Amino acid sequence: MTDYTPTPADKFTFGLWTVGQTGRDPFGEATRPGFSAPHIVRKLAELGAYGVDFHDNDLIPLGASAAQRDQIVRDFRAALDDTGLVVPMATTNLFTDPAFKDGAFTSADARVRAYALQKTMYAMDLGAEFGAQTYVFWGGREGTEVDGGGKLLDALAWFRDSLNFLAQYSQDQGYNYRFALEPKPNEPRGDIFLPTVGSALGFIATLEQPELFGVNPEFAHETMAGLSFPHAIAQAIDAGKLFHIDLNDQKMGRFDQDLRFGAENLKAAFFTVKLLEDSGYAGPRHFDAHALRTEDAEGVWAFARGCMRTYLILKDKVAQWSEDAEIRAALEAYRVQDAELEALSRTYSSTNAQALKNRAFDRVALGQRGLGLEHLDQLTAELLLGVRGKASTAAPRQMVTTA
Numbered sequence: 001m002t003d004y005t006p007t008p009a010d011k012f013t014f015g016l017w018t019v020g021q022t023g024r025d026p027f028g029e030a031t032r033p034g035f036s037a038p039h040i041v042r043k044l045a046e047l048g049a050y051g052v053d054f055h056d057n058d059l060i061p062l063g064a065s066a067a068q069r070d071q072i073v074r075d076f077r078a079a080l081d082d083t084g085l086v087v088p089m090a091t092t093n094l095f096t097d098p099a100f101k102d103g104a105f106t107s108a109d110a111r112v113r114a115y116a117l118q119k120t121m122y123a124m125d126l127g128a129e130f131g132a133q134t135y136v137f138w139g140g141r142e143g144t145e146v147d148g149g150g151k152l153l154d155a156l157a158w159f160r161d162s163l164n165f166l167a168q169y170s171q172d173q174g175y176n177y178r179f180a181l182e183p184k185p186n187e188p189r190g191d192i193f194l195p196t197v198g199s200a201l202g203f204i205a206t207l208e209q210p211e212l213f214g215v216n217p218e219f220a221h222e223t224m225a226g227l228s229f230p231h232a233i234a235q236a237i238d239a240g241k242l243f244h245i246d247l248n249d250q251k252m253g254r255f256d257q258d259l260r261f262g263a264e265n266l267k268a269a270f271f272t273v274k275l276l277e278d279s280g281y282a283g284p285r286h287f288d289a290h291a292l293r294t295e296d297a298e299g300v301w302a303f304a305r306g307c308m309r310t311y312l313i314l315k316d317k318v319a320q321w322s323e324d325a326e327i328r329a330a331l332e333a334y335r336v337q338d339a340e341l342e343a344l345s346r347t348y349s350s351t352n353a354q355a356l357k358n359r360a361f362d363r364v365a366l367g368q369r370g371l372g373l374e375h376l377d378q379l380t381a382e383l384l385l386g387v388r389g390k391a392s393t394a395a396p397r398q399m400v401t402t403a
């Protein structure tokens with residue numbers, strides 16, 4: 001992997017809607033033509049991707065006839081078979097159609113909620129037809145601008161009922177999907193329900209079959225909320241709930257930019273890759289991003305190549321970081337160990353509690369210790385900037401002093 005060329009073993013995936021995005025935004029028309037689904041499949045395979053994901057209507061346009069559907073499915077299947085690309089994840093478009101203007105599963109209109117269930121069941125059928133194992137719920141329209149409708153508590157209950165219903169449908173059909181809730185704080189709604197990874201994790205615990213549900217955190221979405229993406233995915237990993245991931249980039253406090261992975265926050269991207277690699281996350285590395293509106297078709301593929309290449313470069317940097325002797329020494333100095341105290345504190349017993357209460361701590365000395373994080377962070381920055389050559393990791397160095 002020295003030239004950072006991806007292979008399917010790297011498990012990189014893209015949504016049809018990502019590289020297929022035409023540059024349209026709320027203020028301007030498309031700046032480039034889209035690509036057909038089979039073209040996307042062939043092109044992604046050529047670039048070394050592993051798979052492709054879709055919303056029902058990325059593949060089958062709303063209102064397509066049965067004959068059109070069959071033709072589309074045949075062409076898509078042929079491209080997958082030719083290339084070996086897989087479909088690990090599928091999802092439903094519950095946001096474009098005006099029917100969903102006030103939400104899908106959380107609409108105040110019972111008819112819309114029922115239609116959303118129907119649409120999702122058909123979309124789950126379609127995903128399963130292509131072997132998808134993860135099903136994503138991004139509740140883009142599940143929210144409000146004004147709360148005068150008084151549905152906040154009802155909406156959560158309706159949302160829960162729908163997810164419970166669909167989990168049973170999945171099992172009934174033998175699909176056995178793992179469901180991944182994707183949080184986002186706002187856009188397109190003023191406030192979206194379950195706005196952050198933490199909110200989604202809390203909600204999952206209230207479902208009938210919580211073990212079937214996890215999260216699909218997106219870098220841009222946590223960043224929009226002013227939160228740290230590495231912190232969010234660490235919590236998801238800790239809870240055993242990182243079922244899928246949407247990698248991209250974002251400036252804090254802006255509209256959802258869906259920038260190329262690593263385009264903006266390289267250090268957070270680095271720690272994201274480190275968490276995924278170190279934790280043994282085995283799922284797809286999915287890029288939910290799109291090329292800048294300034295780009296033509298060539299720019300789109302440069303964007304896709306860039307996402308994967310940056311991931312692989314950062315993966316290499318993660319390995320380098322873990323082996324770097326000076327970084328290891330700084331880490332060792334930072335993380336003070338004390339076997340006796342850890343034995344006393346990790347598990348409760350009345351003896352341990354009493355021993356801790358009797359213990360004298362040098363509070364002032366604890367407060368005076370310098371932690372060396374400036375040094376450690378600078379080493380990390382220099383490693384990312386490429387001035388810590390591999391040679392510097394080979395020869396162990398003196399343990400650093402932070403004075």
Ligand code: GLT
Nearest residue numbers: 017091136138182218246288
């Ligand atoms: C939409 C959204 C993404 C979601 C997709 C899945 S659709 O593009 O902005 O974050 O992951 O529904």
Ligand code: MN
Nearest residue numbers: 218220256258
């Ligand atoms: Mn996004």
Ligand code: MN
Nearest residue numbers: 182218246288
């Ligand atoms: Mn996303």
